[in-house]
Amino acid sequence: MAEDLTILTSADKAAQYQSLIPQIEALITGEDDLVANMANICAALKEQFKWFWVGFYLVKNDELVLGPFQGPVACTRIKRGKGVCGVAWERSDVLIVPDVDEFSGHIACSSLSRSEIVWPLYHNGEVAGVLDVDSEHLSHFDEIDKLYLGQVVKLINFG
Numbered sequence: 001m002a003e004d005l006t007i008l009t010s011a012d013k014a015a016q017y018q019s020l021i022p023q024i025e026a027l028i029t030g031e032d033d034l035v036a037n038m039a040n041i042c043a044a045l046k047e048q049f050k051w052f053w054v055g056f057y058l059v060k061n062d063e064l065v066l067g068p069f070q071g072p073v074a075c076t077r078i079k080r081g082k083g084v085c086g087v088a089w090e091r092s093d094v095l096i097v098p099d100v101d102e103f104s105g106h107i108a109c110s111s112l113s114r115s116e117i118v119w120p121l122y123h124n125g126e127v128a129g130v131l132d133v134d135s136e137h138l139s140h141f142d143e144i145d146k147l148y149l150g151q152v153v154k155l156i157n158f159g
């Protein structure tokens with residue numbers, strides 16, 4: 001297990017991900033606890049990218065329930081098809097929202113969140129949760145984030 005992260009600040013976004021992903025893999029290798037691994041993934045992503053909020057929601061009894069996260073307090077439960085997370089779950093697809101105020105049905109856990117990306121997590125072919133990342137800047141997320149966050153979520157083992 002890695003104990004410290006090497007944070008790149010002067011590199012472009014792709015290079016930052018390329019440096020961070022192997023560190024995340026080292027951080028969670030050998031640990032089989034899902035919550036512990038999700039918590040460390042959130043901490044590593046938040047530390048590298050300084051996003052407003054990064055965290056996981058897990059499917060429980062037909063709702064997304066708040067899991068490990070880094071950032072201010074968050075919505076605890078989200079219904080399927082509601083908000084960006086619920087729509088990403090319902091569609092089983094990655095959503096990039098450049099301006100959350102223009103997303104119909106956006107759930108404003110914080111008025112400081114301006115843009116968002118949500119990646120579904122799969123277990124046994126079904127969506128088992130989502131990785132949700134919020135920024136206080138408009139149009140913060142793009143295809144680079146989609147590509148590399150996809151690599152991050154593939155590291156998660158539901159056991």
